[in-house]
Amino acid sequence: MNVLFKEPPTQQHTALTKSEMDFLLNYLNSTTAGFLSLILFCLFLYNPFKFRQGKEAPRVAGAWPIIGHLPLLSRSKTPHRTLAALAEKYGPIFTIQLGSKKTLVINNWEISKECFTTNDTAVSSRPKLVGMELMGYNNAVFAFAPYGPYWRELRKITTLEILSSRRVQQQQHVRVSELQSSIKELYNLWCSQKNESGYALVELKQWFSHLAFNMVLRMVVGKRYFGSENVDDEKAQQCVKAVEEFMRLLGVFAVGDAIPWLRWLDFGGHEKAMKETAKELDNILSMELEEHRQKKGLGEKVHEFQDFMDVMISLFDGKTIDGIDADTLIKSTVLTVILGGTDTTNIVLTWAISLILRNPSVLEKVKTELNIQIGKEKLVTESDISKLTYLQAIVKETLRLYPPGPLSGPREFTENCTLSGYNIEKGTRLITNLWKIQTDSNVWEDPLEFKPERFVTTHKDIDIKGQHFELLPFGSGRRMCPGVSFGLQMVHFILATFLHSFEILSSSPDPIDMTETFGLVNTKTTPLEILIKPYLSFTCYENL
Numbered sequence: 156m157n158v159l160f161k162e163p164p165t166q167q168h169t170a171l172t173k174s175e176m177d178f179l180l181n182y183l184n185s186t187t188a189g190f191l192s193l194i195l196f197c198l199f200l201y202n203p204f205k206f207r208q209g210k211e212a213p214r215v216a217g218a219w220p221i222i223g224h225l226p227l228l229s230r231s232k233t234p235h236r237t238l239a240a241l242a243e244k245y246g247p248i249f250t251i252q253l254g255s256k257k258t259l260v261i262n263n264w265e266i267s268k269e270c271f272t273t274n275d276t277a278v279s280s281r282p283k284l285v286g287m288e289l290m291g292y293n294n295a296v297f298a299f300a301p302y303g304p305y306w307r308e309l310r311k312i313t314t315l316e317i318l319s320s321r322r323v324q325q326q327q328h329v330r331v332s333e334l335q336s337s338i339k340e341l342y343n344l345w346c347s348q349k350n351e352s353g354y355a356l357v358e359l360k361q362w363f364s365h366l367a368f369n370m371v372l373r374m375v376v377g378k379r380y381f382g383s384e385n386v387d388d389e390k391a392q393q394c395v396k397a398v399e400e401f402m403r404l405l406g407v408f409a410v411g412d413a414i415p416w417l418r419w420l421d422f423g424g425h426e427k428a429m430k431e432t433a434k435e436l437d438n439i440l441s442m443e444l445e446e447h448r449q450k451k452g453l454g455e456k457v458h459e460f461q462d463f464m465d466v467m468i469s470l471f472d473g474k475t476i477d478g479i480d481a482d483t484l485i486k487s488t489v490l491t492v493i494l495g496g497t498d499t500t501n502i503v504l505t506w507a508i509s510l511i512l513r514n515p516s517v518l519e520k521v522k523t524e525l526n527i528q529i530g531k532e533k534l535v536t537e538s539d540i541s542k543l544t545y546l547q548a549i550v551k552e553t554l555r556l557y558p559p560g561p562l563s564g565p566r567e568f569t570e571n572c573t574l575s576g577y578n579i580e581k582g583t584r585l586i587t588n589l590w591k592i593q594t595d596s597n598v599w600e601d602p603l604e605f606k607p608e609r610f611v612t613t614h615k616d617i618d619i620k621g622q623h624f625e626l627l628p629f630g631s632g633r634r635m636c637p638g639v640s641f642g643l644q645m646v647h648f649i650l651a652t653f654l655h656s657f658e659i660l661s662s663s664p665d666p667i668d669m670t671e672t673f674g675l676v677n678t679k680t681t682p683l684e685i686l687i688k689p690y691l692s693f694t695c696y697e698n699l
C-alpha cells in the first residue's frame with residue numbers, strides 16, 4: 156500500500172497530507188489484498204490525458220485515481236462551502252470527479268439561468284443513487300426518479316391533489332389547529348416551568364420538528380403523530396428519526412454511487428444502514444396503508460377528499476405504472492411528500508430563529524411589525540401574512556444564507572449540450588451550488604451578513620419561485636420544488652405566530668451556535684435552546 160503513497164501515478168497529484176492518508180487507509184481496508192491488486196491494474200489502465208473534443212470546463216486538480224475528489228467532499232462537514240472555495244479558484248463553472256462520475260459544479264446566476272432555461276430538458280433527470288434504490292422503493296420515489304412519463308404522472312398527481320394553491324387553501328384548518336395546539340403546549344410548559352424572571356427554557360428544534368410532522372402527516376395520512384391518542388410517542392419519534400436518517404444517508408457518499416464496481420464492499424456500512432431505515436419507514440407506511448384500506452373497504456371508491464393516502468388509493472388501486480404496483484406507488488408518493496415537507500420546514504424555522512437572535516435589531520423590527528399589524532389581543536391568521544412584509548423578508552434572507560438544500564437536488568445530463576461555452580457530455584452529473592450563487596459578492600452587498608432589509612429595499616422585487624436566478628432556494632426549471640407554496644405558507648405562518656405569541660431571548664450570553672451538519676439537507680448541529688415568555692393577553696392562550 157505504501158508504494159501507492161510514495162509514487163503518485165500522475166504529476167497533477169499533490170503530496171498527501173496525513174488526513175488524506177487516513178481517508179485512503181479507511182477506504183482501502185488492509186484486509187483486501189486482492190482488491191489492491193485490482194486497483195494497481197486500474198491505475199495502469201487509467202489515462203488522465205484522455206482526448207476530448209471541444210472546450211472542456213476547468214477541472215479541479217488533485218483527483219485521486221479511482222476515488223477522484225471524493226476525499227475532498229467526504230471530509231468536509233459543509234461541502235457547499237468547500238465547493239464555493241473552489242469556485243474562487245476555478246471560476247463559476249468547473250468539474251470534479253466523484254469516483255467514476257464526472258460532476259459539473261455551477262456557481263453563479265448567469266450559468267444557472269442558462270442551465271434551467273435553454274438546457275432545462277437536458278438537465279431534468281436525477282442520477283440513480285444507491286440510497287434511492289434501497290430506501291426509495293427501488294427509485295419509485297418520484298422526487299428522485301429519472302425524467303420521463305413516470306416522474307411526470309406522479310408529480311402531476313401530487314401537485315394537483317395536495318400541493319396546488321387550491322388544495323393548500325382547503326387544508327388551512329389543519330395548519331391552524333396544529334399551530335394552535337403547539338402554541339398551547341408551549342404556554343402550558345411556560346406556566347409550569349417559568350423562572351423568577353418570568354421566562355421558561357424551551358428546545359425549539361424539536362418543537363418545530365413535531366409541529367411540521369403533525370401538519371404534514373395530517374394532510375397525507377389524516378392524523379397527527381405527536382400528542383395523538385392513536386399513535387404512541389415512541390412510534391412518532393421512530394418516524395421522525397427514520398426520516399432524519401433517510402435525509403442523512405442520502406447525503407453520504409455511498410461507495411456504490413461513485414465506484415459502482417466496489418459497491419459490494421459497502422465501506423462505512425452505509426448500505427446496511429439504508430436497508431434498516433427503509434424497513435422502518437416501510438413498516439410505518441404499510442401500517443397506514445392497511446388502516447386506510449380497512450376503513451374504506453378494498454376497492455371502494457373515495458367520493459370526497461379526506462387525505463392524500465385516500466386519494467392515492469382511489470386513483471391507483473388495482474393499477475400499475477411502469478410495472479410498479481399500486482402499493483409501491485402509494486407508499487413511495489406519500490413518503491415523497493413526508494420527506495419533502497417535514498425536515499425542510501423545520502430547518503428553515505430553526506435557522507430563522509437562530510439568525511434573529513443573533514441580530515437583536517431584526518427581532519425588534521419584526522416585533523414592531525407584528526404589534527402594529529396584529530396587536531396583542533388576537534393570534535396571527537394566515538390572511539395576515541400578506542401584511543407582514545418584514546417577516547417575509549426575514550424568511551427570504553434565511554433561505555438565502557441557509558437554504559435547506561444548499562447543493563439543490565442532484566441532477567444528471569441526459570443529452571450532450573453546451574453551457575457557458577463549454578461542452579457538457581451526456582451522463583455528467585450536476586451540482587448547483589445554491590449557497591454560492593446566493594452569497595455571490597457580484598450580486599449581493601455584504602453577502603454573508605443577515606440583512607432582511609435588502610428584501611424590502613434594493614432587492615424587494617426578487618422572488619424565490621425559481622425565476623430570479625440569484626435566489627433559488629427551491630431550485631429552478633421543471634424539476635424545481637413543487638412544495639414551494641405549501642412550504643412558504645407553513646414557514647410564514649409558524650414563524651409569525653411563534654414570534655408574535657412569545658417574547659424570546661437567548662439562553663446564554665454567547666451568540667447562538669451556527670455549526671452546520673450536511674446530509675441531503677443542511678441542519679443546525681446543536682439544539683436551539685431559548686427562553687420564552689407569553690407576549691399576548693392571557694385570554695389568547697387560554698381560549699386555544
Ligand code: HEM
Pocket residue numbers: 297298299310318491492493495496497499500503558559560563564565628629630631633634635636637638639641642643646
Ligand atoms: C420549505 C422549504 C423547502 C425548500 C427550501 C425546498 C427546496 C427544494 C429543492 C432545492 C429541491 C430540488 C429542486 C431541484 O432539483 O431543482 C426540492 C425538490 C422537491 N421538493 Fe422541496 N423544498 C421545500 C419544501 C417542500 C415541501 C413542503 C414539499 C412537499 C410537501 C416539497 C417537496 C419536494 C419534492 C417532491 C421535490 C422533488 C421534485 C422533483 O424531483 O420533481 N418541498 N425542494
